[in-house]
Amino acid sequence: MKRLTLKAEILNRCLKLIEEVYDESMYGDNDIYRIKDLIHSVDSKQWKSKQWLVDEFYKLYNHSDGSFYIGGGWYGLLSYLIRNAWPNESLNITSGDIDPRCEEFGWKLYHSSDINFITEDMVSRDLREYSAIISTSCEHIEPQILEKFIKSKRKDAWIVLQNNNYYELDEHINCYPNATSFANWVEPLLKERIYFIGTLKLGDFDRFMVIGK
């Protein structure tokens, strides 16, 4: 019940933001595609995929504090769901995205969730300070960049990655056919091992998740 109430609050904020984008298109920057992008960022598949990550990672992480970095965090839904699972202020959440509007919209959508939104390339930051680095956008990220991201983490830090087999989109440049093939790519880059491999059926495509150290 609490989850439903929180979801309604976020969706309401999203509606207000959509109105802002529309108004801006009338008098300022005309970028009404943002409306679709915002809607996609909180649609049911996004919500389901990211809640799946939080639920599975919560079982493995087993701490109430630490510092999470989300690379390619988009408008921040994952960070928000992480904060709901780890309400303790001693867990720091940073959401980085190279698109500057993600930082702006992230603050507007999730301003009460103690999330640090920043505009940056996900491999430009020193990732050694984080206890977990996470990206649910692996299908959008060049393998070389993703490899650097994984290798930049601290030895004992968690890595949580999602990918999919939705090859049809132009922006999906790094898909895998199934979870095993994605895990086989990730595993040699890890300091320890993979702790979780899973598949979430989402209708017209599957989402895969790999969690390791």
Next chain:
Amino acid sequence: MNVIFVKWGTKYSSEDVNALYNNLIEYNSTYSYHCYTDNPTNLNKNINVIDIPPYPILKKWWNKLIMFASTFPLKGKCMFFDIDTEIIKDPFKILEEVDFNKLTILNTPWKNDPIYDRVTNYDVRIASGVITWTAGNHIQMWDNFIINKDYFLRKYKGIDRYIVHENYEYETFPDTYIQSFKYQKEIDYEPAIITYEEVDFESRNIK
């Protein structure tokens, strides 16, 4: 003058590129012909290969955009042709009218439906089947794209829409330069080229 083709993936073959090259050299064999590709196998030896690098990864027509990057290894005047282009008469005669200081691109007069003018519709009335420009003159088109590549890939269905809606300046070739195989079944002029716009191209006997 550089004449450039872009071949990515398997939709078009080296034989398709060679056929277009053979048609074009009938009109000018002194130009430098280049193919920007991820697979140069079986390309005509007289076509200079420019390899698509492993990074950044781009799909389909998005690979055309890197022709405008400062790192693209060509200098001087450039003319690009889509591979699914049929040459009817001298396609280079038009160059007498082209201002190479500007980007010149195909007009699409067959797109006369008012839907193209809707604010919510990112479709446009140009086509990048043929482009002329001077190398290095439009690097901002690539530089701005690569900064926020993923968003532009989501927002636009191709580089034509990116060029128009990101407000880059362009000129257009005369309407009589082109015939659309798909949309202009009957015309009252002889075009220099027919553009297939990725439809029915495979059924055409070009070999």
